[in-house]
Amino acid sequence: LANLSVGGVMLAMVESVDHVTETAKRLPNVPIVALVETARGLERITEIAATKGTFRLAFGIGDFRRDTGFGENPATLAYTRARFTIAAKAAHLPGPIDGPTVGSSALKLSEATAVSAEFGMTGKICLTPDQCAPVNEGLSPSHDEIAWAKEFFAEFERDGGEIRNGSDLPRIARANKILDLARAYGIEVSAFDDDQAVHVPAPSDTYHY
Incomplete structure (x- = not known):
């Protein structure tokens, strides 16, 4: 071999x-x-x-x-x-x-x-x-999980992109994990239109990163 x-x-x-x-x-x-x-x-x-x-x-x-x-x-x-x-x-x-x-x-x-x-x-x-x-x-991540991750980062940037409390880091890690996993499974993340997004509740395991 x-x-x-x-x-x-x-x-x-x-x-x-x-x-x-x-x-x-x-x-x-x-x-x-x-x-x-x-x-x-x-x-x-x-x-x-x-x-x-x-x-x-x-x-x-x-x-x-x-x-x-x-x-x-x-x-x-x-x-x-x-x-x-x-x-x-x-x-x-x-x-x-x-x-x-x-x-x-x-x-x-x-x-x-x-x-x-x-x-x-x-x-x-x-x-x-x-x-x-x-x-x-x-x-692979669900549609709702990907939508939540994109919405989270959009809101995070609108708020200045600064870590404000202890819950931000695990949510950032979770959102990154969702998007990275989606790309690994060949899901085109950019296909999710941010302009038409509505509020999506955080996944139940948001803090498990």
């Missing part, structure tokens, strides 16, 4: 820093997505995320459940998903990639994608091409 043009590697069963560093030596400058799939890997996820060579974290949910005996209820896996997002944030990585949803139920996929977004995950492994569009739609 070292002599091939590789866009990136999803490294399975990552349980230690060595798994990433050894791969990075063999494939220098190739982004590595560390797929953490076991309890052992989860216990070392902070170090794995901070390792040079780790581009992003991904949750290998199927093998993790087999390893731990956990069920698939979102509440059961809440702690695990939180660990992924916190480790990624602490290491200044993009949001983690959630595990796949097995089956052909559109409703189940939609609900699972909503869970991913709730835990700050900004990607999800797809098992078939048909899953890509609904997953992208579920993880």
Whole structure:
């Protein structure tokens, strides 16, 4: 592989820093997505995320459940998903990639994608091409969120663009995150006409940035 043009590697069963560093030596400058799939890997996820060579974290949910005996209820896996997002944030990585949803139920996929977004995950492994569009739609910012972010910045500039209280910084961070994520998903933010905008209430997670 070292002599091939590789866009990136999803490294399975990552349980230690060595798994990433050894791969990075063999494939220098190739982004590595560390797929953490076991309890052992989860216990070392902070170090794995901070390792040079780790581009992003991904949750290998199927093998993790087999390893731990956990069920698939979102509440059961809440702690695990939180660990992924916190480790990624602490290491200044993009949001983690959630595990796949097995089956052909559109409703189940939609609900699972909503869970991913709730835990700050900004990607999800797809098992078939048909899953890509609904997953992208579920993880991308909504029309209301984009409208709120644009309205917030417009009002902020009209008010002089100065930080006036403690709530401004988290709202700025949240608005930036919404617009950056929208652009990452190919949404043309400028298509939202500021001149015709009406007041949009802040998203419920405005302060969770």
